[in-house]
Amino acid sequence: MNMIDDSSGRETSATRAAYIALRQMILTGELPAGQKLKIEQLRTLLDTGASPVREALSLLTSDMLVERIDQRGFRAAPASIANFDEILSLRCTLEEMALLQSIAKATPDWEERLVLSHHRMKRMTDTETFEDAHKSFHMTLLSNANSPMLERYCSQLYDLNIRYRNLAAGGKNYQNRNIPAEHDTIFEAAIQRDAQTACEALLSHYRLTGAYLTTQLTDL
């Protein structure tokens, strides 16, 4: 959404704190898909006022993580296989579009940012920090398209996908894949400005993950 992050650790406002907390709780599944989100309940849970909670929920609507029904409050966005398929399909279309544009406009500066984010991702060992670095790597790939709306859509879809990854977790996490190698392929192709190879590798990366997650999500 359009809330501009000042990127300082400092807690700026109660609304922002509530936004971040609720967002995290929905992405992790701590607040289950489809669940009614009652103001009073969240107010006590987050130890804040009703106004910040309401506003945070309104803002989460932008991220498609919360639905709002007039006069009937909010609920966590429902999850379904169909919805997951939609996300995957939109991601493929939009990320391909963005990656093509990024590569077409390739610059030394972008190359360097890519090298850095790729390196940082490879250094991360624990899941927690890896996730951030992983998203950062993927977003850096797209960042050179210089298309804020496209980036916003991709970021949004990335997070929605993470949510399904978390919903699926619990099943064995073993896939017969070499994920780092997949990243390397995408990375190398992008650096070489080989748009064709980079896109194929990127979409294959997503589709493989998608196919795997679908097998884990049968109980949706």
Add this chain to the structure above:
Amino acid sequence: MNMIDDSSGRETSATRAAYIALRQMILTGELPAGQKLKIEQLRTLLDTGASPVREALSLLTSDMLVERIDQRGFRAAPASIANFDEILSLRCTLEEMALLQSIAKATPDWEERLVLSHHRMKRMTDTETFEDAHKSFHMTLLSNANSPMLERYCSQLYDLNIRYRNLAAGGKNYQNRNIPAEHDTIFEAAIQRDAQTACEALLSHYRLTGAYLTTQLTDL
């Protein structure tokens, strides 16, 4: 955004009323792009409370019509040629995707809805009602993709485009085009399930409008 419309004329809530009013004012340019949106000012303008105004503005964030900066309030989303180009390009990609899926899944029911919305659009004479029918026609084209997120994106982008159309208005509205004929071509191809022709006609329709609007938007 995710606010579910009950489609009854009845005014449901102050927030909804404010949302609709503000949305319209931004789309028409009555609230100029980039303008600071002060709560107090809007509160008196709409004759409602501060809470509904705040919430409406938060929700408008979803539509990318309003930006929010923490602790610094809201402003109408800025407009620029670059932004307009982005919208056009995203529309072309996403509407093509949606139309292809719609046609691929074509059913008699969809065909009939298409015939109806096309007919209704042709009957509309005054600009006011035509706009609604026109959007309805375009959205019906995409509706058979059965992809709520995709539809939401397209609807959002459609509205953002309308906004630029309004910003450009004032310049001569004469284009050397036969717009109804363009609609007819799209319509006929869709009914015939000729995906190729339909997409080409649809994208050409958008790109011609885009090129024309760009000439009118030089003062952005």
Add this chain to the structure above:
DNA sequence: AAGTCAATTAATATCGATTTTTTACATGAC
């Protein structure tokens, strides 16, 4: 003239209380 800082003003964010609306439940008619 340009820059800093403090005091003032303006605007946003937040709270607590009130009003309105919805939901859940019980009662009685057909």
Add this chain to the structure above:
DNA sequence: GTCATGTAAAAAATCGATATTAATTGACTT
């Protein structure tokens, strides 16, 4: 038994007031 109707409880929406924060002004220094 099912449907309708009324009522009590719960929740959402809204208001009015207050606390915080940002923007502005103008005096003072360099």
